[in-house]
Amino acid sequence: MQAMRDLSKDASLLSLNTATVRKQWKLAEIIDGCVRHGFGGIGPWRDQVAELGLKESARRIKDAGLIVTGLCRGGMFTAADEAGRQAAIDDNLLAIDEAVELGARCLVMVCGGLPPGSKDLSAARSQVFDGLSAILEHARSVRMPIAIEPLHPMYAADRSVVNTLGQALDMCDQLGDGVGAVVDVYHVWWDPSLEFQIARAGRDDRILAFHVSDWLVPTRDLLLDRGMMGDGVIDLRGIREMVEEAGYDGLIEVEIFSEVWWVAEADAVVTSCLRATI
Amino acid sequence: MQAMRDLSKDASLLSLNTATVRKQWKLAEIIDGCVRHGFGGIGPWRDQVAELGLKESARRIKDAGLIVTGLCRGGMFTAADEAGRQAAIDDNLLAIDEAVELGARCLVMVCGGLPPGSKDLSAARSQVFDGLSAILEHARSVRMPIAIEPLHPMYAADRSVVNTLGQALDMCDQLGDGVGAVVDVYHVWWDPSLEFQIARAGRDDRILAFHVSDWLVPTRDLLLDRGMMGDGVIDLRGIREMVEEAGYDGLIEVEIFSEVWWVAEADAVVTSCLRATI
Numbered sequence: 001m002q003a004m005r006d007l008s009k010d011a012s013l014l015s016l017n018t019a020t021v022r023k024q025w026k027l028a029e030i031i032d033g034c035v036r037h038g039f040g041g042i043g044p045w046r047d048q049v050a051e052l053g054l055k056e057s058a059r060r061i062k063d064a065g066l067i068v069t070g071l072c073r074g075g076m077f078t079a080a081d082e083a084g085r086q087a088a089i090d091d092n093l094l095a096i097d098e099a100v101e102l103g104a105r106c107l108v109m110v111c112g113g114l115p116p117g118s119k120d121l122s123a124a125r126s127q128v129f130d131g132l133s134a135i136l137e138h139a140r141s142v143r144m145p146i147a148i149e150p151l152h153p154m155y156a157a158d159r160s161v162v163n164t165l166g167q168a169l170d171m172c173d174q175l176g177d178g179v180g181a182v183v184d185v186y187h188v189w190w191d192p193s194l195e196f197q198i199a200r201a202g203r204d205d206r207i208l209a210f211h212v213s214d215w216l217v218p219t220r221d222l223l224l225d226r227g228m229m230g231d232g233v234i235d236l237r238g239i240r241e242m243v244e245e246a247g248y249d250g251l252i253e254v255e256i257f258s259e260v261w262w263v264a265e266a267d268a269v270v271t272s273c274l275r276a277t278i
Numbered sequence: 279m280q281a282m283r284d285l286s287k288d289a290s291l292l293s294l295n296t297a298t299v300r301k302q303w304k305l306a307e308i309i310d311g312c313v314r315h316g317f318g319g320i321g322p323w324r325d326q327v328a329e330l331g332l333k334e335s336a337r338r339i340k341d342a343g344l345i346v347t348g349l350c351r352g353g354m355f356t357a358a359d360e361a362g363r364q365a366a367i368d369d370n371l372l373a374i375d376e377a378v379e380l381g382a383r384c385l386v387m388v389c390g391g392l393p394p395g396s397k398d399l400s401a402a403r404s405q406v407f408d409g410l411s412a413i414l415e416h417a418r419s420v421r422m423p424i425a426i427e428p429l430h431p432m433y434a435a436d437r438s439v440v441n442t443l444g445q446a447l448d449m450c451d452q453l454g455d456g457v458g459a460v461v462d463v464y465h466v467w468w469d470p471s472l473e474f475q476i477a478r479a480g481r482d483d484r485i486l487a488f489h490v491s492d493w494l495v496p497t498r499d500l501l502l503d504r505g506m507m508g509d510g511v512i513d514l515r516g517i518r519e520m521v522e523e524a525g526y527d528g529l530i531e532v533e534i535f536s537e538v539w540w541v542a543e544a545d546a547v548v549t550s551c552l553r554a555t556i
Contacts, residue, residue, distance in 0.1 A: 119513040121468070154432045156468035157495045157511045167470045190399070190434035192445045217435045222497055233435045235397040 015041030017255035077131025078112035184211035202246020293319030295533035355409025356390035480524020
């Protein structure tokens with residue numbers, strides 16, 4: 001058992017997902033903020049990258065010396081008709097190229113919920129699998145790892161029908177090389193099989209990113225009430241230990257969607273992230 | 279493959295969980311309402327039973343000819359200290375006796391979330407197991423089946439650390455006779471292993487109750503925004519088919535916690551339940 005990494009002495013092990021301060025700062029400011037506060041990485045969202053410009057974003061992030069821990073996001077493969085599913089595939093192929101341009105470690109996949117009007121989870125899950133299959137050859141050819149992010153079961157209807165790490169890893173097993181999973185504590189902390197599945201993911205070298213935030217009690221909103229690390233009930237240290245034991249040695253990405261933190265002063269949010277015990 | 283039961287012609291296959299109209303009616307009115315609308319069963323809550331009186335509740339329900347599909351609820355075994363855990367066990371022993379007095383088919387267990395201040399899910403799960411173990415001899419001696427209700431993962435922090443049907447069935451396997459599970463579509467609909475676990479539960483004769491409501495999109499509140507059957511995205515018919523294929527032939531209990539339906543006229547709520555396609 002190796003010793004856990006000491007985050008308190010090394011902010012460069014942290015990455016800032018840009019959603020965390022997206023209401024306060026544009027991407028250029030977030031890049032500057034990451035540098036100012038000593039973050040080692042950044043996890044940008046495509047809309048923010050598009051606003052600044054792909055090449056300009058890539059140049060600034062590179063100049064800042066930041067690791068792009070993942071580009072958010074591809075996915076959303078589920079659709080009511082064939083045209084919709086093809087449009088999703090086309091967009092994902094673009095996203096892969098954007099991730100390459102940014103030098104991202106992976107492209108994060110939020111796979112998509114039930115198509116409008118559908119109650120067929122099994123069919124939606126097949127659509128996700130087919131979508132991933134359709135983009136994988138291109139992803140492999142440009143060496144961009146595809147990171148399936150299992151989302152909390154409360155998002156099964158409208159965001160992702162991939163809801164457990166085990167389910168994501170089963171898909172990885174079927175898809176083969178070039179695909180892995182994001183372990184986001186917010187989505188997986190409750191899972192009775194978490195330790196087993198993280199160890200499995202490590203053995204197969206499938207852990208492509210590790211995201212942190214916290215689960216607040218009470219949680220007042222399904223989407224926008226994530227907590228700062230330490231403010232909730234997730235055993236962050238326990239899960240990080242599992243992930244590191246499994247061989248993950250990449251950065252730890254802070255991703256907090258919160259109406260509360262979005263109205264705070266951005267430098268204060270970032271400072272809170274750095275002071276939190278993870 | 280047997281034909282599914284035709285609910286449209288037989289309201290007596292339905293049971294009304296009293297939480298569905300608890301803001302409008304007291305238990306005596308709910309019993310009358312169930313009879314008036316042709317329900318075959320009722321699923322009362324302990325606080326409503328206590329208000330009317332245990333013996334009086336039992337007498338009225340029996341006179342009404344209603345099957346008590348389950349008494350809600352025992353559980354809440356997790357606590358910060360030994361005294362709290364013992365108090366929970368004592369209360370569950372009482373709940374078993376109340377369930378017997380009411381002639382309930384089972385005592386429904388909402389097992390309890392993380393104890394205050396704890397982030398240790400594994401320890402909380404052990405507390406639940408120990409609590410169930412401590413009451414099981416008494417439950418067996420009075421032939422009251424204990425029905426573990428796995429709750430949606432979004433309740434792991436504050437209501438139940440038992441979050442999947444598979445996890446509940448694993449506990450049943452360890453506990454032995456006299457214990458089973460509630461299949462509540464709201465809690466389990468998202469589960470990739472649902473079909474497998476329902477079949478497993480049926481093989482082992484562990485399905486003690488079947489609860490229905492619906493998952494709304496969007497869901498505006500984690501606790502009190504359940505939908506009327508048909509208003510959401512749950513494949514109710516598909517899940518009922520799994521449950522009936524697995525051998526469950528008991529009543530179908532409607533349990534809707536909803537700020538929306540609680541302000542509707544109670545007879546209209548009940549009529550909507552009866553008209554819904556399940």
